[in-house]
Amino acid sequence: xxxxxxxxxxxxxxxxxxxxxxxxxxxxxxxxxxxxxxxxxxxxxxxxxxxxxxxxxxxxxxxxxxxxxxxxxxxxxxxxxxxxxxxxxxxxxxxxxxxxxxxxxxxxxxxxxxxxxxxxxxxxxxxxxxxxxxxxxxxxxxxxxxxxxxxxxxxxxxxxxxxxxxxxxxxxxxxxxxxxxxxxxxxxxxxxxxxxxxxxxxx
Numbered sequence: 001x002x003x004x005x006x007x008x009x010x011x012x013x014x015x016x017x018x019x020x021x022x023x024x025x026x027x028x029x030x031x032x033x034x035x036x037x038x039x040x041x042x043x044x045x046x047x048x049x050x051x052x053x054x055x056x057x058x059x060x061x062x063x064x065x066x067x068x069x070x071x072x073x074x075x076x077x078x079x080x081x082x083x084x085x086x087x088x089x090x091x092x093x094x095x096x097x098x099x100x101x102x103x104x105x106x107x108x109x110x111x112x113x114x115x116x117x118x119x120x121x122x123x124x125x126x127x128x129x130x131x132x133x134x135x136x137x138x139x140x141x142x143x144x145x146x147x148x149x150x151x152x153x154x155x156x157x158x159x160x161x162x163x164x165x166x167x168x169x170x171x172x173x174x175x176x177x178x179x180x181x182x183x184x185x186x187x188x189x190x191x192x193x194x195x196x197x198x199x200x201x202x203x
Contacts, residue, residue, distance in 0.1 A: 006085050021078065058129045059072055081153060086151075093117070103150070105126050108143060112140055
């Protein structure tokens with residue numbers, strides 16, 4: 001999301017009550033994510049090294065004290081993924097060439113296409129978390145009316161949005177330079193993302 005959306009969300013977070021570390025730990029399920037490799041389809045580069053990761057039902061959101069979007073936002077921030085936003089997902093194919101992105105479903109359900117038109121359509125619902133390595137094409141196909149996502153980014157990298165095939169040659173070069181994050185957005189420094197992306201990098 002553009003910087004203005006991240007700033008707006010930051011201001012909102014300043015006045016929200018957030019769960020402490022112990023509460024967060026109790027709300028997270030130690031899930032092994034599903035890894036999905038998407039090939040370059042000639043339009044969307046996707047990522048040649050790192051797979052997209054889908055954590056099903058990773059966050060318990062049935063508590064009443066904290067809104068689900070606050071729980072997910074705080075979880076990501078605690079694990080070093082910041083510059084967060086809260087919104088839906090764009091309904092056109094786009095990707096980020098200079099940064100990885102995590103999206104946690106706070107409310108509702110949706111069908112999201114990942115990897116471009118030759119990729120996969122994923123059914124996601126509240127509590128699911130999707131990690132998209134730089135270059136991974138994605139767009140919203142359809143959603144419930146209450147669908148709400150929390151998105152965030154690792155410390156390294158610069159937000160950009162690529163939608164035009166004319167951007168592709170330079171984008172491919174940028175994607176290759178994006179480094180692996182230091183932490184897993186769901187499970188922190190010991191999370192499965194680190195092992196999954198390390199083994200992918202060695203192939």
